[in-house]
Amino acid sequence: SNSVTLARANRRVTLLEKAAQLGGRAMTSHESGFAFNLGPHALYAEGAATRTFKELGIQYSAHRPQIGGFALIEGRRETFPAGALSLMTTGLFTATEKFEAAQWLAKLGKLDASDLHGVTLHDWLASNIRHLRVRQLIQALARLTTYAGDAQRQSAAAAIRQIQLGISSGVRYLDGGWQSLVDGLRDAAIKAGATIETGQRAQSIIVEQGHVRGAALADGAIHSADAVIIAASPAEVVSITESFVSSDWLRQLKALIPVKAACLDVALARLPQPDARFALGIDQPLYFSVHSATAQLAPANGALIHVAKYLMTDETTSAKSLEAELEQVLDTMQPGWREVLVKRRFMPALTVNHALVTTATTGRPEVAVPEIAGLFIAGDWVGAEGQLADVSVASGSAAAHAAQAR
Numbered sequence: 454s455n456s457v458t459l460a461r462a463n464r465r466v467t468l469l470e471k472a473a474q475l476g477g478r479a480m481t482s483h484e485s486g487f488a489f490n491l492g493p494h495a496l497y498a499e500g501a502a503t504r505t506f507k508e509l510g511i512q513y514s515a516h517r518p519q520i521g522g523f524a525l526i527e528g529r530r531e532t533f534p535a536g537a538l539s540l541m542t543t544g545l546f547t548a549t550e551k552f553e554a555a556q557w558l559a560k561l562g563k564l565d566a567s568d569l570h571g572v573t574l575h576d577w578l579a580s581n582i583r584h585l586r587v588r589q590l591i592q593a594l595a596r597l598t599t600y601a602g603d604a605q606r607q608s609a610a611a612a613i614r615q616i617q618l619g620i621s622s623g624v625r626y627l628d629g630g631w632q633s634l635v636d637g638l639r640d641a642a643i644k645a646g647a648t649i650e651t652g653q654r655a656q657s658i659i660v661e662q663g664h665v666r667g668a669a670l671a672d673g674a675i676h677s678a679d680a681v682i683i684a685a686s687p688a689e690v691v692s693i694t695e696s697f698v699s700s701d702w703l704r705q706l707k708a709l710i711p712v713k714a715a716c717l718d719v720a721l722a723r724l725p726q727p728d729a730r731f732a733l734g735i736d737q738p739l740y741f742s743v744h745s746a747t748a749q750l751a752p753a754n755g756a757l758i759h760v761a762k763y764l765m766t767d768e769t770t771s772a773k774s775l776e777a778e779l780e781q782v783l784d785t786m787q788p789g790w791r792e793v794l795v796k797r798r799f800m801p802a803l804t805v806n807h808a809l810v811t812t813a814t815t816g817r818p819e820v821a822v823p824e825i826a827g828l829f830i831a832g833d834w835v836g837a838e839g840q841l842a843d844v845s846v847a848s849g850s851a852a853a854h855a856a857q858a859r
């Protein structure tokens with residue numbers, strides 16, 4: 454998105470991508486007529502990404518998933534309490550728990566979380582919510598909306614704000630997957646005059662007297678530039694910049710805690726249980742959603758399902774056990790899935806975003822790299838706004854505007 458903004462402002466833009474194709478974690482693989490996002494991807498309808506794509510005129514087709522489905526508890530399915538009726542009928546809660554859950558679900562959307570930056574989600578839940586099961590429900594909503602499994606470290610303010618974004622305008626699943634966004638941005642960047650070079654790894658930056666002068670590629674080629682935006686992981690930014698930046702700044706980057714998930718993506722010839730489309734783990738950090746029930750991601754009668762486990766920061770479960778847990782979710786939700794399996798892929802520890810929002814005061818770094826004029830960073834770990842891809846797009850826009858001002 455920053456290439457589109459800068460090229461439209463008549464800047465000479467070269468986008469270097471080390472992979473063979475654009476997209477990074479937003480890429481979609483197409484196999485046997487199914488569109489596989491890299492694990493479950495949902496676009497926040499009122500997040501910075503949606504706002505920016507609208508401003509840039511990027512076209513895509515998206516649908517809001519139906520609210521409701523199942524809560525997974527002690528290995529069984531209960532009705533998910535998504536509204537007044539399902540809350541009354543669910544076997545998830547006792548009568549007194551239902552009363553407390555109803556109160557919290559009503560007030561969560563309006564809660565002012567601005568004073569809660571320094572409080573962990575775990576502590577906030579423990580000191581505000583009486584019943585364990587209700588606490589578990591709110592924590593499950595925090596996991597669903599932020600992907601973070603680590604309530605002991607996550608800031609309550611960040612979790613509550615993201616739940617609010619999720620319950621107000623919700624999310625959208627994209628026809629054809631997130632690649633449609635990537636393709637739309639690529640086309641807009643090329644149309645505006647940007648040059649895109651894939652298979653080109655930026656290895657280092659060139660700095661003269663405190664000003665960035667360009668980027669050096671792995672093959673030794675040099676791209677001269679007045680401004681450089683590095684939109685890669687913190688580890689990659691450390692490797693590219695470490696000879697030029699302060700050790701304090703490097704320490705800040707190295708201290709970021711990634712948010713990870715184990716994902717099982719499954720394509721089925723048909724859905725054995727057509728009504729079992731969504732489930733959220735209440736006592737376990739689990740997720741199940743038939744994305745093709747909402748968006749065009751599968752051929753006729755086929756189903757594209759994402760199953761995931763939100764991982765702890767210091768998760769020690771083996772990949773084999775994680776895969777078995779995710780298969781168990783499929784067994785519970787879609788018994789018979791193995792007989793209609795077309796394709797599956799399991800990824801034990803995908804980095805969903807590079808920076809858990811913790812209670813630490815330093816937090817995510819700013820887009821401008823200190824002490825090097827013209828050098829900026831962007832990514833889902835940069836800048837103050839939002840969570841997940843919204844952070845990437847917001848920091849990308851901020852970096853583009855800062856680079857443009859030079």
Ligand SMILES: Cc1cc2nc3c(=O)[nH]c(=O)nc-3n(C[C@H](O)[C@H](O)[C@H](O)COP(=O)(O)OP(=O)(O)OC[C@H]3O[C@@H](n4cnc5c(N)ncnc54)[C@H](O)[C@@H]3O)c2cc1C
Nearest residue numbers: 471477478479492494495654655685805832833841842845
């Ligand atoms: C399982 C999973 C589920 C997710 N679900 C959601 C969701 O529901 N909602 C949401 O908003 N977000 C979600 N995300 C997060 C979202 O995918 C990412 O935040 C977003 O795609 C990050 O984009 P990015 O461009 O900042 O980083 P990346 O996608 O990581 O892209 C970085 C790019 O830089 C390239 N690169 C790296 N180093 C170099 C170099 N030295 N030279 C040249 N190129 C380089 C890489 O090849 C890559 O293409 C999810 C992520 C995962 C993994």
